[in-house]
Amino acid sequence: MSRSQRLFDLLQALRRHRRPVSGRVLAEETGVSLRTLYRDIASLQAQGADIEGEPGLGYVLKPGFLLPPLMFTPEEIEALVLGARWVAQRGDSHLQGAARNALARISAVLPPELRTELETSPLLVGPGDAFPVGGIDLSILRGAIRAERKVSLTYHTGGGEASARVVWPFALSFFDHARVVIAWCELRNGFRHFRTDRIETADVLESRYPKRRQALLRAWRDAEGVPTSDV
Structure with a gap:
């Protein structure tokens, strides 16, 4: 195993433990000797990792640290x-556009060998059926969800019936x-699902809905x- 991969594995092991973990446990999880483990922790600390602890007491990684050249394994890429x-x-x-920009940014910070992995990935997405024509700009709904704002909708069902709703959108x-x-509907006093191609108008209101979107998502689940999703 290369030293860079070893350090990456150690970072991942530290992230899995929210409480201080002994060097011996970390050494077993990463498959190295205790002496190598202590040396690798010192290397990460020298590179800016906020690892607290010492031999005999255990170690914990404070959140927020990324080691730029080692951000992703080939499988994660x-x-x-x-x-x-x-x-x-x-x-x-x-x-x-955001997806393409994100890949370009990731590619720019990867070392050459991992950049090649990204740019030549053999995993492809096959063609799918076209989405129904119509509906509104989804960025309006995504913005409302992020801001936890109520939305006034004009919606029509598959049978052509139209209705006006005020909803609390929390997922797409x-x-x-x-x-x-996916939203809480004030008209129906319950969770409802609205196909976006059947939304004729959507006006984001100034008022925020009274619950956090994470709480609404949990209640809907x-x-x-x-x-619960793993991601």
């Missing part, structure tokens, strides 16, 4: 490329054939029986 390529093909126009879901905003 493949996951990022595949996800960004999917967004660049299946997201709305703003997200498509991308399916193969549709995009759906519980109500719908949706498992």
Whole structure:
């Protein structure tokens, strides 16, 4: 194992432990000797990692540290490329551009061998069905979700019935054939799902909804029986 990979693995091991962890446990998790473990911790500290502790007491990594040349393993790069390529093909126009820009920024800070991995990744996204024509600019909904603002919608059902709603949008879901905003509907006093291609108008209101979007998302998961995401 290269020294750079060893340091990366040590960082990952430290991030997994929120409480101080002994050097012996870290050495076992990373597959190195205790002497090498102490030397690697000293190397990370010299490079700016805020690792507190000492032999016999345990170590803990304070959040916020990234080691730029070692940010991603080859598998993580493949996951990022595949996800960004999917967004660049299946997201709305703003997200498509953001996905391409994100890959370019990641590529710029990677060392040459990892940059080659990113630029020549063999993982491709196949063509999908076109999304229904119509709907609003999704950046409006994403902005409302980030700001936790209420939105006044004009919406029509599949049968053509129109209605006006005030909703609390807290998530946006991308399916193969549709995009759906998940929200609390004041009219129905419950969670509702709105296909974005059926939203005729969406006006972001000044008022914020009374709950945090994370709390709404948890309540919606519980109500719908949706498992918690790992990411």
